[in-house]
Amino acid sequence: MLQSVLVCAALAQACAFAAESGEFSFAVISHPHKPSSDDAELRNAIESTDAENLAFVVANGIKAVDEPCTDTVYGQKKSLLQTAKNGLIVSLAASDWAECKNENGRSVANGKLNRLRDLFFSDEFSIGESRIPVIRQSTTAKFRNFPENARWEIGGIMFATLNLPANNNHYVFDAGRNGEFEDRLVANRDWLQRIFMHAARDELNGIVLFCDGNPLAKPGVSGRKRDGFAEMRRQISSLAAQFTGKVLIIHGAAAAPSPSRRINWQGKLGELATGQGWVKLSVNQSDPSLFSVAVEPAQARNNHH
Template sequence: MSLKRRIEYPPRLAAGLLVACACAWLAPALANAGNPGFEFAVLSHSFQAGPDDGPLKKAIAGASAFNASFVVATGIKATSEACSDKLYGQRKDLFESSTSPLIVSLSASDWAGCRNSRGRGNAIERLNRLRDVYFGDNQSLGQRKLNLSRLSSTAKFRSYAENSHWEVGGVLFATVNLPANNNHYLPEAGRNSEFEDRLVANRAWLQRLFAIAQGKKLDGLVLFSDGDVGVLDEEESSLLPSFNSKQDGFASPRKQIGLLAKKFGGKVLLVDTQKERDSKGKRTRQGDTPAIHWKDNVGHVSVDSDWVAIAVRTGKTPLFEVRERATRPALPRR
């Protein structure tokens, strides 16, 4: 049997240690008391065709320096770039340089338009390769890791590792593979297998996400995708089942998100990479700060280029707010 040695401190020293410990424990709480919340960053298509990764490096460095809680990269490559293993690996190395946890959300340009050396489409093969390269475990990229939950943890959908979710500060965040090219719906004869199978997987995924957010009474749910599913443009009547939208690849997820959002007690923010439009429907200039547009409890923002930071203001209205990079103060990292 070993005896534990009792350490006794002089009264003044003990009191000093107690005060120091209390101050250290209270410091973060006091720092956050007047500025609750946190921020995350979204990298849009900052890459350029060709070997110059300068813009992407700059965007990653800027987002990392801002002390973001995490970064979401919406896409890996430009449409004009090669769908090669070499490029996939190079971009992954760049993402790993982020000092903040970085999560990849796939875009259509990463896989949907890829062709092999014979000029034939090989989107499915390239998508599976991306899953191997980027989504092989349950952690984010970046120098600091963030634990993720993936749809692939369900045996029925074990191929869909690109769909992941994580929770920060009372908000659930998730990626959904909805490519901007009409959700990769191919108007061809026969069964559109990739589109139809992914439609089933995404339907189960969205159902799970809203169930988690509702069950835990979370303040918000943020969905990252490449394509704009158009929830804010949807008419009330069109949320009902319809058989006239076969050519609309986003019809199913649009209806599902709209209906689930109506039952959810928190806010739903949809983040995609389509060009932002002004109040008259015209595309805004590249470099303009994107705005969040709201309809009831659903918000939508498009990140066209470079990167932006979005603040999550716990207990305040609005819950989500796009920050001006040049003037915004950094919120504490969580």
């Protein structure tokens, strides 16, 4: 209890400073792109962000696609992420659950998602040394099965995670197999509505959404019968148009393997692909653009090539 009180007090001081100065920074770590026995990619990113003065860090996915979806791997990733000195919030990627298959090549996505929910989102705090209190969607009785969606507020900005895997939002093209997609769609729509409602009520200057897939990207001509992001794209665009501040979506999807790490703005709605490694962003209330990508860290450049 005392530890929780001290953590909340420390966060309150950090938030008060951010609110007073109007400036703070945070970082986003991309999920590992290549499996390794020593987790070098993820370990280096954590160590590099530990050396920065950050309000928090978001891990946009925890494992590479080619790593097995086992309790052993999940446990190793959690143990490593818990060593972070900053408060660290996990935002799930398709590689963590939606692309998981058993030895027969059949999807085990639903079971792995539920396992990750138990392992990573069992309380109302981030992981890492600085335990940041968050509000999970699971505190709403109707959506108690969606703890991975979390939100927190610092310095006049609402931050939130949204479970949108990059594999077409895990829409399955086999008939009658989309119960998970449909349930998560209902939850995500409600979550977005609440995020924007609270941000507007509190007169916040901005909203940042962390997700895996890019819901703003319209699908190309691929013969695909169903765009898994269609509802999210419409809702985000509609809510952003009504919101007075800026809205930034930070995602792990990219049309090219080496994204420019620039925020692409269309009016007050922007998106940023994280690429590989990690990226640092700054918030400055006196800057009309509000959000900016800091000079690309050396570690991010090294992973980038």
